[in-house]
Amino acid sequence: MDVPLAHLDRPFDYLVPSELAETAQPGTRVRVRFAGQLVDGWLLERAETSAHDGRLTYLERLVSPEPVLAPEIARLARAVADRYAGNLADVLRLAVPPRHARTESQVAARPAAAVPPSDAAAGSRPDAAVAPSEVAAGSRPDAAVAPSDAAGAPADVGAGPGPAPASATRAGAAPERADGPAEPAGEPASRPDHAGVDAGPDGRWRDYPSGPAFLRALAGGRAPRAVWSALAGEDWAARYAEAIEATVRGGHGALAVVADARDLDRLDAALTAVLGPGRHVTLSAALGPSRRYRAFLAARRGQVPVVIGTRAAMFAPVARLGLVAIWDDGDDLHAEPRAPYPHAREVLLTRAQLTGAAALVGGYARSAEAQLLVETGWAREIVADRATVRRRTPLVTPTGDDPQLARDPAAATARLPSLAWEAARAALRADAPVLVQVPRRGYVPAVACVQCRTPARCPHCSGPLALAGARAIPGCRWCGRVAAAYACPQCGGRRLRAAVVGARRTAEELGRAFPGVPVRTSGRDEVLGEVPGGAGLVVATPGAEPVTAGGYGAVLLLDSWALLTRADLRAGEEALRRWLAAAALARPASDGGRVVVVADGALLPVQALLRWDPAWFAARELADRRELGFPPAARMASLTGTPEAVADLLAAARLPDGAELLGPVPAAEEQERMLVRVPRSRAAALAGALHSAAGVRTARKAAQPVRVQVDPLALF
DNA sequence: TCAATCCGTATC
DNA sequence: ATACGGATTGAC
Numbered sequence: 001m002d003v004p005l006a007h008l009d010r011p012f013d014y015l016v017p018s019e020l021a022e023t024a025q026p027g028t029r030v031r032v033r034f035a036g037q038l039v040d041g042w043l044l045e046r047a048e049t050s051a052h053d054g055r056l057t058y059l060e061r062l063v064s065p066e067p068v069l070a071p072e073i074a075r076l077a078r079a080v081a082d083r084y085a086g087n088l089a090d091v092l093r094l095a096v097p098p099r100h101a102r103t104e105s106q107v108a109a110r111p112a113a114a115v116p117p118s119d120a121a122a123g124s125r126p127d128a129a130v131a132p133s134e135v136a137a138g139s140r141p142d143a144a145v146a147p148s149d150a151a152g153a154p155a156d157v158g159a160g161p162g163p164a165p166a167s168a169t170r171a172g173a174a175p176e177r178a179d180g181p182a183e184p185a186g187e188p189a190s191r192p193d194h195a196g197v198d199a200g201p202d203g204r205w206r207d208y209p210s211g212p213a214f215l216r217a218l219a220g221g222r223a224p225r226a227v228w229s230a231l232a233g234e235d236w237a238a239r240y241a242e243a244i245e246a247t248v249r250g251g252h253g254a255l256a257v258v259a260d261a262r263d264l265d266r267l268d269a270a271l272t273a274v275l276g277p278g279r280h281v282t283l284s285a286a287l288g289p290s291r292r293y294r295a296f297l298a299a300r301r302g303q304v305p306v307v308i309g310t311r312a313a314m315f316a317p318v319a320r321l322g323l324v325a326i327w328d329d330g331d332d333l334h335a336e337p338r339a340p341y342p343h344a345r346e347v348l349l350t351r352a353q354l355t356g357a358a359a360l361v362g363g364y365a366r367s368a369e370a371q372l373l374v375e376t377g378w379a380r381e382i383v384a385d386r387a388t389v390r391r392r393t394p395l396v397t398p399t400g401d402d403p404q405l406a407r408d409p410a411a412a413t414a415r416l417p418s419l420a421w422e423a424a425r426a427a428l429r430a431d432a433p434v435l436v437q438v439p440r441r442g443y444v445p446a447v448a449c450v451q452c453r454t455p456a457r458c459p460h461c462s463g464p465l466a467l468a469g470a471r472a473i474p475g476c477r478w479c480g481r482v483a484a485a486y487a488c489p490q491c492g493g494r495r496l497r498a499a500v501v502g503a504r505r506t507a508e509e510l511g512r513a514f515p516g517v518p519v520r521t522s523g524r525d526e527v528l529g530e531v532p533g534g535a536g537l538v539v540a541t542p543g544a545e546p547v548t549a550g551g552y553g554a555v556l557l558l559d560s561w562a563l564l565t566r567a568d569l570r571a572g573e574e575a576l577r578r579w580l581a582a583a584a585l586a587r588p589a590s591d592g593g594r595v596v597v598v599a600d601g602a603l604l605p606v607q608a609l610l611r612w613d614p615a616w617f618a619a620r621e622l623a624d625r626r627e628l629g630f631p632p633a634a635r636m637a638s639l640t641g642t643p644e645a646v647a648d649l650l651a652a653a654r655l656p657d658g659a660e661l662l663g664p665v666p667a668a669e670e671q672e673r674m675l676v677r678v679p680r681s682r683a684a685a686l687a688g689a690l691h692s693a694a695g696v697r698t699a700r701k702a703a704q705p706v707r708v709q710v711d712p713l714a715l716f
Numbered sequence: 717t718c719a720a721t722c723c724g725t726a727t728c
Numbered sequence: 729a730t731a732c733g734g735a736t737t738g739a740c
Contacts, residue, residue, distance in 0.1 A: 003727095012728040035727040036730045052728055699725070 001032075002040035002089050004339075007695035009087045012041075013050040015058045024059060027067030027074070029099065031060040042069055042092060066104055068096050068300060070317040072355060077315070079350050084710045085637065085687040085694070086340025094336060095315035100293035107294055203242040207231060207392075208382045218246040218323060218358055225352065225379035227370045228362035229614050231392045232584045233551060236362060237263075237270035240325055243360055244306055245274045252322020252357075253305040257314050257344045259331035260543070261286060262529055267308050267327070275306065283309035283316050311336055311344040324348040325360040330367040330570075330577045331543070335713045343711065345369060364584045364614065365577035368570075368625055369632045371618035383615060393612045394555070394586035394593035397423075398601035416513060416556075420596040423554040428517055428535045430592060432553025436510060436539045437582045439563050447474055448565050449488035450495040455565055458483060465496070507539040522546050542578035551587035553594070560599040560606075569630055569715050573621055576605040580614060629660075631711060635683035637690055638712045639674045640667050645697075645704035646674050653693035656685035675715065686710075 001012060014032055016024050024030065028043045038060055050056060069092065077091040084091075205211030208228070217224040230236050244254040258264050264282060271280050281295040281304050292312075299307045302319040309316065311334055326334070326345050334344040345361065352359040359379060361370045373379040384392075399417040416424075424434045447465050448455045456465040456474060465474040465483055474483050474496055487494055511519040519537040522528040528546035531538055538546060542563075563575040579597060587593030599606045608617035626633040639646050643664065650661070656678055664672040678686045690708050697706070 001727095007725095008727075014728060032728080034729095037727095050728080054728065056728055701724095 001034060002042075002092075003034070004087050004089045005695075005698040006087060006691055007699035009081070009089070009691070009695070011044055013047075013052045013056055015056045016046070017058050020059060020062050023065040024062050025065070025067050026071065027069040028065060029063035029068065031063060033057055033060055042074070044069075044074055064099060064101070064104060066099075066297070066300075068099070068296075070300060072321070072351075073315055073317050076347070076351055076354060079354060080342050080347055081340060082684070082691075083346065083350070083687055084340035084342055085690040085708050086342075090339045091315075091342070094338060094342070097292050097296050097312075098289060100290050103290050103293045104297065107297055203238065204235070205239060205242060207234075207388055208384050210380065210382050214360075214382055215243060215246045218243060219250045221250040221252060221322065223322070223352070223356050223358040225359040225373070226361070226382045227366065227374050227379045228360060228382040229366055229384070230362055230364050230584070231384050231389065232364070232394060232580075232586065232612065233392055233588065234364075234584065235270070236327060236364075237266040238274075240267055240327060240360070240362070241270040241274040243325065244271060244280075244308075244323065247323040247358065248275065248279070248305050250322060252320045253307075253318040254323040254325065255306070255313065255316055255318045255321060255348070255351075256308045256323075256325040256327070256360075257311060257334070257348060258308070258327045259333040260310065262527060262544075263327060264308065264310055265529065271306065271308060278304070280304050280306035280308060283307055283313035285310065285312045314342075314344045314347045321351065321355050321357045323358045323360065324352050325362070328363040328365075328577075328581070329361055329370060330363060330365055330573060332713055339707075341709050341712070343713075346711070349373075363577070364580040365573070366614040366618040367577075368573060368618055368622045371615070371622045372632050374615075375619075375622065381615065389612050391590065392588050394583060394595045395589040396583065396595040396597065396610045396612070398606050398610065399596060399598045400600060416510070416558075417596070417598055420556045420558070420598060421513065423594045423596045424514065424537075424556060427553025427592070427594065428514065428537075430553055431533075431535045432550070432587070432592070433531060433533060433536045433538060433548050435545055435548075435552045435555045435582060435585060436507075436537060437542060437545065437555065437557050437578070438507065438539060439542060439559050447496040449491060449493045450497050451488065451491050451493035454488055454490040455571070456483070456486060456488070456496055459486070510537060510539060520546075540582075542581070545582050545585055547585055551591070551593060552585050553587060553592060555582050555586045555593075555595045557582060557595065557597040557599075560597055564599065564603065564605065569625075572603075572605045573617075576608050576614065576617055579605070579609050580612075583609065583612075629677060630715070633680065634677050635680055635686060635710070636678075636712065636715065637676045637686060637708060637710045638715070639676065639690075639706050639708055640671055641706035642670055642704045643672050645702065645706045646672060648702060648704075649690075649693050649697060649706045649708075650674065652696040653689045655689050656682040658682060659686065 001008060012032075012034070024043055024046075026043055026045050030041050030043050031038050032041050034041075040063070043059075073095055077095050078088055080086075081088045081091045202212040202215055205215050210226075214224050214226050228239075230239070240256055244256060247254040256267060258267055261284065264284060268282055281298050283292065283295050283299070285292070287295065296316065298304050300317045305319065307313055307316040307318050326348050329345040336342050336344070345367075349359060351357060361373065361379065363370075370379075374381050397419060399419050424436075427434050458465060465486065474486055486496065507519070507521050511517075514537060517535060517537050519539060520528060520531060522538060522540040522544045524541065524544070527544045528538070528540075531546045531548045533548055533550045538548075540546065557579050560575060560579070563578065564571055566574070568574065583595045586595055595609075597606060597609060601607065601610060604617060604620060608614060622633065625631065630636075639649055641649070646664065655676065658679055659682070660677040662675040662677060664674050667673040676686065676690075687710055690710070694706070694708055
C-alpha cells in the first residue's frame with residue numbers, strides 16, 4: 001500500500017476480479033480502494049485464502065501488467081525497511097522507478113537474451129514466493145493480495161543485514177579461501193598502468209595473493225565475499241569489470257554501485273571493454289524518467305545480466321544475482337537522503353545475504369564498516385603483500401606539525417610549505433603534471449586544542465565540542481553539556497580554537513607560485529575527468545581529482561588541518577579516504593612519484609597514508625569506535641523533531657535493554673535531536689521498537705512528525 | 717430509553 | 729480521508 005504511515009506498514013488482502021485473473025501477477029502495480037480512497041499499491045502475492053475475517057474488496061484496477069517488483073526486491077525492501085525502522089512503501093519508492101507508460105509500451109518485451117531464465121527464484125531461494133495461485137484467478141475471484149509473512153518479517157537477523165557471522169555462513173557463500181602460492185611471485189617491476197586491461201583471465205588481480213582465487217570462485221558460480229584494498233595506481237574499474245565478467249561467465253548476474261557519475265563513466269567504459277556492448281545497463285537518477293525506466297525494464301526483464309549505477313541502482317532487479325559490488329563505500333554519496341535513509345553498502349550486503357550472492361567492497365581506503373566485515377569473518381580481505389604495496393606506492397612525506405613555508409615569496413603567499421613547493425617544482429621540471437588537493441569549504445568547524453590540535457571531545461559522552469557563535473564556552477554537540485572547564489587530555493591546554501577553511505583562493509595563488517605553468521581546476525562547478533600528461537597544475541577538491549594517463553609526478557595535499565578537525569566522527573577516516581584517492585593517482589616512487597601531505601606525521605591518518613596501510617588504520621579506527629561506543633561497533637538512531645514530539649515518540653517506544661539516550665541537542669529551529677544507542681546485538685530490536693512507536697503516533701495522527709534515522713551519516 | 721454526537725481507531 | 733463502534737450526553 002503506497003501509504004507511508006507506520007501503522008499501515010503491512011499487507012492487506014484484496015479479491016482479484018476474474019478479468020484480472022491472468023494479468024494481476026505478483027510484482028504489478030495496482031490501485032485499490034482503501035479507507036474510502038483510491039490508493040496505489042503493490043501486488044505482493046496471490047493466495048487462495050485470507051486470514052482476514054472481515055469482508056474483502058476487489059482490486060480497483062491494474063496499473064500495468066508489468067511485474068516491476070521482483071520477488072527478491074520485495075523481500076529485500078522489507079528487510080531494508082526493517083533495518084532502518086522505515087516503511088515498505090518508502091523503500092519501494094526508492095526501489096522501483098516511477099512508471100513511464102510510453103517507454104513501457106515502446107520497449108515491447110523482447111525475448112530475454114542475456115541470462116538463463118530465472119526470476120522468482122532470483123539467485124537461489126527455494127522459499128521465495130508462496131502461492132502463485134492459478135485457481136483463484138480462474139474461477140471465482142477469491143484470490144487475495146497478500147504478501148504477509150512470506151515476504152515480510154525477516155527472521156530476526158540479529159544485527160540485521162550487517163555482518164552477522166553466525167547467520168552469514170552458508171554452504172555456498174563461505175568466503176573463498178585465500179589460497180597461498182600458485183600465483184607468480186616474480187612479478188616484473190612493471191609500472192601500474194593507469195589505463196588498459198591486462199591479458200589473462202585474472203587480469204591484474206594477480207597483484208593480490210587472494211585475487212585470482214576470488215575471480216575463480218566467481219567464475220565457478222560460488223559466492224565469495226571480499227573487502228578489497230586497491231593498490232595505488234590501480235585501475236579499479238578494470239578490476240571490477242573483470243570480477244563482473246567472471247560472474248557472468250559463471251552463469252550469474254551482477255550489480256555494481258559507485259558514488260558518482262565520473263566513477264560510473266569509468267566503470268561503464270571498462271565493462272564495455274570486457275563484456276562487449278549490450279550486456280549491461282547503467283542506472284542513475286541523472287538519466288531522466290524515460291531512460292531510467294527503460295534501463296530498469298531491461299534489467300527486470302532479464303535482457304541484460306549486469307546493472308551498474310549510482311546508489312539509485314542499489315535496488316535494481318538483476319536476474320540470478322551472483323555478485324554485488326560497491327566501490328569506495330566510504331563516500332557519503334552512498335547514503336540515500338530520502339527516508340528511510342538506507343546506505344548502498346548496507347543494502348547491497350543485505351542482498352548478498354538474502355540471495356547468497358558474492359560481495360565485493362573495494363576502495364583505496366577501507367571504512368570501519370568494511371573492517372567490521374573482515375573482523376567478523378563475514379568477508380575476506382584482498383590485499384597486496386607489503387613488497388607489492390611498496391613497489392606501487394608514491395613516496396609520501398608529511399610536512400610536520402609546523403610546516404616551514406617556502407622561501408620563494410610567491411610560494412609563501414600560497415601558503416605552500418617548502419617541501420610541497422619543491423616536490424611540485426621537481427615534477428614540473430620532469431614534465432609531469434601536479435595534482436593539488438584542497439578541501440571544499442563549508443565544513444562545520446570543530447574546535448581543537450590551540451597547543452596540540454587534538455580535537456576537543458566531551459568529557460562526558462565523547463561527542464564533539466563546538467563553539468556556538470561568538471560564545472566562548474564550548475558545548476557538546478551530542479549531549480548538550482557545557483564544557484566550561486575543558487582541559488585537553490593530551491597536553492592539558494585550556495584554550496580552544498575553531499578550524500577555519502580557506503580553500504578557493506589557494507588555487508589562484510598557486511598559479512602565481514608557478515608562473516608559466518598551466519593551471520586547471522576541477523571542483524563542484526566543473527569536474528574534469530582526465531587531464532593530459534605533461535607539466536601542468538591541477539587544483540581539485542576531494543572527489544573531483546581527474547586522472548592522467550601516466551600518473552601525477554607529485555600530489556600535494558593542502559589544508560589537511562581542515563579535513564582532520566571536521567566535527568565528524570569519521571573525520572580521520574574521511575581524511576585518509578580522500579588522501580588515498582588523490583595519492584593513488586601519483587606515479588610510484590620508483591618513477592619519481594611524490595606525495596606531500598601538509599600535516600603532522602604523528603597523526604594516525606597521516607601515518608596510515610605514509611605506510612599506505614588503510615587496513616591498519618581501519619582496524620585502529622574500529623577499535624576506537626568500540627571503545628567509545630560509536631557505529632559501526634554500536635548501532636545508533638537519531639530522532640529529530642520538536643521536543644514534545646520526540647518525547648512522545650520515546651514514551652511510546654519500548655526500547656531494548658541497554659538502550660542509551662544521548663541528548664537532546666538543538667537541531668533546526670524549534671527542533672531537537674536525541675540519539676539512541678544500543679549494542680549491535682540489539683540493533684534489530686531498536687529498529688523494531690522505533691518503528692512501532694512511530695506507528696503508535698501515526699495511528700494517533702500525531703501532528704508533529706519525528707524523523708527517525710538509523711545509522712545517521714552524521715552523528716551531529 | 718433512545719437518538720444525536722463525540723472520540724478513538726482501523727482501514728482488506 | 730472516512731467509516732465505524734462504543735461511550736457520552738441530553739431530551740423525551
